[in-house]
Amino acid sequence: MPLKKHSFTGDEINIFDEAVVYKRGEYWQMRMWLEKERKYARFSLRTRNRDTAEAKAKKHYHELMAQQLSGKKYFSKTAKEGVLEYLQQRAKDVEADLIVKGRYGTIKIHLEHWLAFIGRDTKLKELESTDCENYLHSRTKTKKNITVSQTTVANEQTTINAMMKWLYKRNETYIDCFDFKPMKRIDKGDEALRRGMFTEEEVVVLIREIEKYISGAKKAIQEEDNLTKVIVGYFFLLSIITGLRRGEQRQLCWSDIEWMEKNVKGRSSDETYSLVKINVRAAISKVRKTRRFVVKDLDYFDDLFKILYPRYVEANRGKENAKHFSAGLIFSTDGVTKITERAIYYHLGKIIELAEIKDIANRNLTLNSFRHTFITDKINKGYNPTQVAEMCGTSTKEIEDTYYHTSEAKMITNAVPGFDYRNGMLIKK
Secondary structure, eight states: OOOSOOOOOTTEEEETTTEEEEEETTEEEEEEEETTTTEEEEEEOOOSOHHHHHHHHHHHHHHHHHHHHTTOOSOOOBHHHHHHHHHHHHHHHHHTTSSOHHHHHHHHHHHHHHHHHHOTTOBGGGOOTTTTTTHHHHHHSOTTOOOOOHHHHHHHHHHHHHHHHHHHHTTSOSOSOOOOOOOOOOOHHHHHHHSOOOOHHHHHHHHHHHHHHHHHHHTTTTSHHHHHHHHHHHHHHHHHHHOOOHHHHHTOBGGGEEEEEEEEEOSSTTOEEEEEEEEEOTTTOTTSOOEEEEEEEOSHHHHHHHHHHHHHHHHHTTTTHHHHHHTSBSSOSSSSSOOOHHHHHHHHHHHHHHTTOOOTTTTTOOTTHHHHHHHHHHHHTTOOHHHHHHHHTSOHHHIIIIIOOOOHHHHHHHHSTTEEEETTEEEEO
16 A cells, blocks of 8 residues: 655655655664555664665565565564463473473573563564574673573573474464574583582581481471471482482372381491382373382481371371372372472572582582482492483483583592592592
């Protein structure tokens, strides 16, 4: 449709009788009527030069006309709206048991970082494949001095392009992926050494402080905050001895564990433990595959059971207690509601502070460090990667590439076969 306007000032340029370029402040803008959409397309030409503005406007005119003739629409959803629609679809995948809830949470966090980078109100159909070429630089050079690893950014980029492909198939974008800049090659051996984990000495101190933390809370366990404190304390202790993922452990039910043998005598005269079989159901596993393994439990499961079961009986007046309690969550005050991640991280901070563990940020120590430490400890004690992979629900390659940490003790033992290196001393096997 031709423009209704026929007379133009010195700061206005008529383009093919269907668009006008005009000056707003110091910069040139463009306006073009789109007949099929019954709206004006308006955007900045981002230049102060009249000739450049006219050349850009003609190019935009031809692009817009081509889009209109091919049935494409100019007006589009914003990046924020696109992310919301994609997350709604992934939420349905959770309901359909295609991905776990924890994975959904990770996707949401990844896309929040992308929105902060690209701009929430950016139009999806204005995006170009080169718009995220500086994403790595932006994410790793944060103003708050927070360390973001290259691996984390690579995972985010994979999530972002998965969303773009989904939006492209629904005609919400003109591109199906971003051309992220290639990342430098990672020395995985060195990266593994830096991956956040606790030392053997720190694990000993952590266990001692957690047990004291639980003991203190037990004295007034009738208070709800103290009950949560006790449950979270056992959550940490069991993380140390099982290597379970956070999401798997939070969804573990009493019916998922089986006491195989109790009061087994250990090496020392005062050491006893139980053998407990753990069933990680596919529904709660990150990799959607059931696995079973046995751990030496220092009666942590038993202690927690003895605390929670009587409370359940009292609350339910003894009606079908065993049956319903068995189906309940282990790490829960009522068997139904999972202990919140906020509570877990709050008490983790307290425990680390009590254990006087230093340099937390630079060493990248988090709740996942319990799992990393567990895996590393198994490898250093002679378990082969396949055994550890089966126990921890991951791949042998992942163990070798990501989780394997060569400790000083293992390096010395490798150099001097027939000896173990303990507490700074070589001890004959």
